[in-house]
Amino acid sequence: MYIKNMIPRQHYLQQLTTAVSRSPVTALIGPRQCGKTTLARQFGEGRGVTFLDLESPIDQRRLQNPEMMLRTLSGLIVLDEIQRMPELFNVLRVLVDRPDYDARFLILGSASPDIIKNVSESLAGRIEFVELSGFHYYEIKDDWTRLWLRGGFPRSFLAESDENSYAWREGFIRTFLERDIPQLGISIPAVAMRRFWMMLAAFHGQIWNATELGRSMGLSDKTVRSYLDILTGTYMVRQLQPWFENIRKRQVKSPKIFLRDSGLLHSLLTIPNDFMLRGNPKVGASWEGFAMEQVTLALGFRDYYYWATYSGAELDLLVHHHGKRFGVEFKFTETPQRTKSMVQAIHDLNLAHIWIITPGEHTYPIDEKISVCPLTQSREIIEAGLD
Secondary structure, rough: HHHHHOOOOOOHHHHHHHHHHHHEEEEEEOOOOOOOOHHHHHHHHHOOOOEEOOOHHHHHHOOOOOHHHHHOOOOOOOOOOOOOOOHHHHHHHHOOOOOOOOOOEEEEEEHHHOOOOOOOOOOOOOEEEOOOOOOHHHHHHHHHHHHHOOOHHHHOOOOOOHHHHHHHHHHHHHHHHHHHHHHOOOOOOOOHHHHHHHHHHHHHOOOOOOHHHHHOOOOOHHHHHHHHHHHHHOOOOOEEOOOOOOOOOOOOOOOOEEEEHHHHHHHHHOOOOHHHHHHHOOHHHHHHHHHHHHHHHHHHHOEEEEEEEEOEEEEEEEEEOOOOOEOOOOOOOOOOOOOHHHHHHHHOOOOEEEEEEEOOOOOOOEEEEEEEEHHHHHHHHHEEEEE
16 A cells, blocks of 8 residues: 555666666665665566565564575565665675576665675675655655655655644654664664754754864764764765865865755754744755755756855855856745855856756846756756756
8 A cells, every 4th residue: 555655756766677687786775764665665566576674573583594595585685674684795795796696686774885884895896876865846746845844754745734744753753863773783872862963953054063063062073973974874964065176265175064854854943834934044044955955866966065165155056067067056035146156156166057946936047157947947957057
């Protein structure tokens, strides 16, 4: 039933088809509850799949001698929540290196390779990664305002009411802190991590300052940095890296911090509905983070940065494409204006164009190299401009 109720995610199904056809191991990675298991079951329909859930005691017992058990299987083998048994990575390497072994593995994980031991070293050259996120605006086709408020986690977005969505997110946060983090072998008190996460929500869209956060929590810079890396590695936080080059200006060299899911951001800021969101002082920062995630995911950008100088010039997003540079700004207004900062960015970074993404409905030029476009049309407009 949950497959029938799920919004179709054809883009990701196509990515899985391509990856599985050319790599012996494909890793479908992303945050907990973002739809990895549902997508894997959709992908496996009609393929003769063996599905093993590593959170299931029964499947854990089946894998007590994993090499002996897995070498008897053929076709597609799905291993769900692979981070629960990192020792399997060495077993997979041994199996896929055998010339007579023709099975393919689809492994699902809720933590990045950076914090799962052995995955990068053991499976180098044998694994392809597909990163899944929550719903995108181009998948839901209609109500992006609900997506912005509730976030992209399927159960949050599809809840019957804003109240139910908010309750689900509160439960998700509690479970993530009390169960998911400890299951990765990380021993941090849930209360301390929640407090840190709430402080990050208050700093959403700002430049990382370990000293300021550490002082607020009574912790060292190294400790708060480790907390940040954990939330980044579990897909809760994005560290947007700075771009800097040899120009005659002092440039910022610390990352910007964004909570990747706008719904979780709003829960941590105690924003339960659209009315309170639009009246909150963080509405502009929330819009910037939400729109940035949607645009980068929709366009498939992999290498993107922000740019800022200590004199005040800033560009929300810098993208390199086919030897040219492009900029993207995110403004929570339907009538944005050209700013001195934009003009300076065009000059200093030699930008071919800047798009200003808004919640409005109209597309129009402001300048020869600056134009406004609504979020709902940004994918098509930017793709056309990049070509």
